[in-house]
Amino acid sequence: MQLTDIMPLLQEGTVDTLRMVLISTALGYLVGLPLGVLLTITSKEGITPHPIMYRILDLIINITRSVPFLILLILIQPMTKLIVGKSYGTTATIVPLTVAASPLIARMVESSLKEVDRGVIEAAQSLGASHTTIVCKVLIPEARTSLLVGVTIALGTILGYSAMAGIIGGGGLGDIAIRYGYYRYETGVMIITVVILVLLMQILQWLGMLISGKVDRRRV
Amino acid sequence: MAVIELEQVNKTYSGGNGDVHALKNVSLSVEEGEIFGVIGLSGAGKSTLVRCINLLERPESGQIRIEGREIRSLSERELRLERQNIAMIFQQFNLLMQRTVLDNVCFPLEIAGLRKKEARKQALVYLKTVGLEDKAKAYPVQLSGGQQQRVAIARALASHPRIILCDEATSALDPQTTKNILELLRKVNREYHISIVIITHEMRVITEICDRVAVLHHGKVAEIGPVEEVFTNPKTKVARRLLLIRESEALEDEITENEEQAETSHTKEHESKSLRVIEGGAHAAN
Numbered sequence: 001m002q003l004t005d006i007m008p009l010l011q012e013g014t015v016d017t018l019r020m021v022l023i024s025t026a027l028g029y030l031v032g033l034p035l036g037v038l039l040t041i042t043s044k045e046g047i048t049p050h051p052i053m054y055r056i057l058d059l060i061i062n063i064t065r066s067v068p069f070l071i072l073l074i075l076i077q078p079m080t081k082l083i084v085g086k087s088y089g090t091t092a093t094i095v096p097l098t099v100a101a102s103p104l105i106a107r108m109v110e111s112s113l114k115e116v117d118r119g120v121i122e123a124a125q126s127l128g129a130s131h132t133t134i135v136c137k138v139l140i141p142e143a144r145t146s147l148l149v150g151v152t153i154a155l156g157t158i159l160g161y162s163a164m165a166g167i168i169g170g171g172g173l174g175d176i177a178i179r180y181g182y183y184r185y186e187t188g189v190m191i192i193t194v195v196i197l198v199l200l201m202q203i204l205q206w207l208g209m210l211i212s213g214k215v216d217r218r219r220v
Numbered sequence: 221m222a223v224i225e226l227e228q229v230n231k232t233y234s235g236g237n238g239d240v241h242a243l244k245n246v247s248l249s250v251e252e253g254e255i256f257g258v259i260g261l262s263g264a265g266k267s268t269l270v271r272c273i274n275l276l277e278r279p280e281s282g283q284i285r286i287e288g289r290e291i292r293s294l295s296e297r298e299l300r301l302e303r304q305n306i307a308m309i310f311q312q313f314n315l316l317m318q319r320t321v322l323d324n325v326c327f328p329l330e331i332a333g334l335r336k337k338e339a340r341k342q343a344l345v346y347l348k349t350v351g352l353e354d355k356a357k358a359y360p361v362q363l364s365g366g367q368q369q370r371v372a373i374a375r376a377l378a379s380h381p382r383i384i385l386c387d388e389a390t391s392a393l394d395p396q397t398t399k400n401i402l403e404l405l406r407k408v409n410r411e412y413h414i415s416i417v418i419i420t421h422e423m424r425v426i427t428e429i430c431d432r433v434a435v436l437h438h439g440k441v442a443e444i445g446p447v448e449e450v451f452t453n454p455k456t457k458v459a460r461r462l463l464l465i466r467e468s469e470a471l472e473d474e475i476t477e478n479e480e481q482a483e484t485s486h487t488k489e490h491e492s493k494s495l496r497v498i499e500g501g502a503h504a505a506n
Contacts, residue, residue, distance in 0.1 A: 123314035123372075126274055127328045127379055128303035137330070141318050217359040218317045 006189055009176060014196055016090045017172035020162045024094045025154050028101025035061070035102065036109025037135055043114075047121060047134055061103040069100050069161050073168060090171035097158055097165070105154050112146035113139045145216040152208025156201055163197060173197055221288070222249040223383055223415045224256075224273060229282030231268050242268040243279065244439040250383075255409055255416045257430030257447065259423065259462060265439040266419040270385050273417065274306045275299060287382065304332060307376030311388035313368040315360040321371050322347065322356040328379035346374040350404060366397035373404060377412065384408070386418045390425055395473050396480075398422075402429045423466035424473070427451075435459050 039057055042050040067075065073096045077087045080095040116139050124138045140147065163174030173193045181190025231243040242265045250256040260266050271277040272284060275291060284291050291302055307328075315324050325346050329339035347353045350370040360368055369389060376384050386405070390398040406429050409416050418425060426433050426447055433450050435443040437458040443450050454460045 117312075117314070117317075119310055119312050119314040120316060122276060123308065123310060124327070125276060126303060126306070126308035126385075127331055127375075128300040129331050130300060133331060137327070138316065142316060144318060216318075218361050 006180070006192070010173075010192060010196065013171075013173040013176045013193065014200070017159070017162055017174070017197075017200070020090050020093055020097060020165075020170075020172055021155060021158050024097035024101055024162075025105075025151070025158050027094070027098040028105045028154065028158070029151075031098070031102040032105025033109055035106035036113065037139070039106060039110040040113040040139065041131065041135065045114075045118070047125070048131055057106075061106055064099070064103040065107070069096075069164055070167070072096055072100055073165060073170075077168075088169035088171075093162065093165040093170035093172070097161055100161055101154060101158050104157060105150070108150035108153060109147065112143040112150055115146055116142045145212045145218075148208060148212035148215065152205055152212070155204045155208070159197065159201060159204065221252050222285075223252045223287055224250040224417065225283070225285040225288075226269075226272070227283040227285075229269075229272055229279045229284065231265075231272060231277060231279040242439050243272065246282070246436075246439070246441055248434050248441060248444060250415055250417055251432075252415055253409070253413055254431045255406070255418065255429050257418045257420065257426040257433040258436055259420055259426050259433060260436035261458070261461070262421060264436040266421070266436055267387055268439075269436065270308075270387050270417060270419045273383075273385055274303050274308060276308075304328070304379050305381055306383045306385060307379050307381035308385040308387065309369065309372045309376055309389045311391050313360070313365070313372045313392075315368055315371055315375070317360050319359075320356065321352065321358050321360065321363070324360065324371055325374045325378050328375060332379065343374070343378055346377045347371075349377065349408075350374045364397075365393050366400060369393065369397075369401050370404065373401075373408065377408065377414075381414060384414050384416045386416065386420075388420055389418070391420065391422065395424070395476055398424070399428070405429060422469065423462055424469050427466065435462065 041047050042054040076096055076099060080092050081087045083095055084092045086092050121134060121138060124134050162172055166174030166178040169175060173196055177190050177193040180186040227247050229243050229246045233240045233242055246269060258266050258269060268277055272279050294302060322340060322343055325343035326339040329342055344353060347356055350373050352367060352370050390401050405416060408414055418430060430447050432445060433447045434441050435458055442456045442458050450459060451463055454463060
């Protein structure tokens with residue numbers, strides 16, 4: 001197979017991969033960010049401790065996180081079918097990716113928010129700030145550098161997962177690597193897809209660090 | 221009229237090594253317009269006491285009245301409104317590190333529901349009061365400890381409080397900066413008629429600006445009265461011990477002053493060094 005033949009294929013694969021990764025990470029934050037906030041504020045040291053709620057969320061997140069992604073992929077296929085209409089292709093893969101991303105993101109958000117200085121939160125409380133104000137104007141903005149590092153890690157992890165989804169025809173670069181590289185013994189194609197994946201990871205990491213550094217005002 | 225009245229307040233912390241009775245039947249009142257000091261050795265319960273006044277800590281029993289109103293029975297919402305009346309400044313300043321100085325002062329105004337533009341306009345006035353209008357666009361990390369505490373005072377003023385609580389507000393500052401901050405607090409007290417409660421372990425703070433003082437020892441009020449009275453005729457051991465501490469503090473100040481005269485050119489360096497030490501301490505505390 002000539003390089004010119006697979007170029008359009010690789011291009012399409014890269015776009016598909018990016019689409020899957022970006023959409024599922026975004027959806028993951030839609031679920032994971034509120035969960036992470038809830039975990040933080042309901043914990044024992046949080047602004048509104050709620051042991052029962054905390055324990056339930058904690059348990060759900062631990063369970064979903066302990067299922068290996070490959071198993072999760074297969075396990076929730078019926079649900080994927082129900083939502084998307086089919087269980088293969090890039091759009092379908094967004095479902096398991098989001099399910100895997102959400103608890104991971106919740107944990108990372110929790111750990112970022114917990115870094116916020118207790119004294120600053122106390123200062124906000126002493127000024128009469130509501131819980132919503134403390135979350136929106138203290139916790140999240142003060143933790144923004146750490147939160148953005150979290151986004152970078154989440155994107156990287158989901159990128160890895162998305163390639164794994166190739167095994168069940170998940171679309172994108174991982175799919176190409178498995179179909180051409182593994183099933184058809186086209187090692188060249190496999191190597192190229194891996195190189196593209198490495199490059200994507202590098203770019204994400206570099207961008208993430210650049211942005212999180214730029215928004216940090218704690219450095220002179 | 222008393223702005224703050226504590227009556228038979230008790231607070232216990234349950235920890236791994238049994239319960240710690242931090243406050244035992246503490247009763248005291250702070251009169252309108254006065255600067256009231258609470259002094260004690262470390263572990264006397266000072267911080268707990270001040271945190272009970274705005275209910276950052278909830279006591280098990282006793283009454284806490286702010287301008288005659290019992291606040292322990294208030295709902296969450298009512299308490300939040302009441303807290304806008306009672307500002308607080310802290311040992312570690314506790315500014316929002318990702319906000320500019322001006323936006324830090326805006327924060328209580330945002331809580332009160334003001335629009336950003338109006339909040340900024342008002343905040344600038346308070347920054348002028350504390351002499352930092354030229355630092356409006358700076359971030360807290362770019363300021364010295366004394367300047368950060370000034371921002372914290374401007375932030376406290378922005379909520380139009382009737383009371384300011386100071387929790388070891390000068391303990392992280394050197395003697396000269398402490399003096400400046402205390403002068404500013406006195407100015408605030410006089411010009412805005414704000415009653416001030418100062419918690420400290422430093423005698424110089426008490427003698428410098430407080431009208432009355434309570435000596436706290438093992439969670440109990442050991443002595444209470446006008447500062448001169450308490451310390452010219454101390455009735456308890458702990459008050460006598462605090463007097464000794466004052467003497468050593470005075471000696472320390474004298475030495476620092478002599479040193480500073482000898483090397484005035486190094487003051488700037490000294491300040492930035494002590495700031496780094498403070499920051500280091502803050503990180504360690506985290």
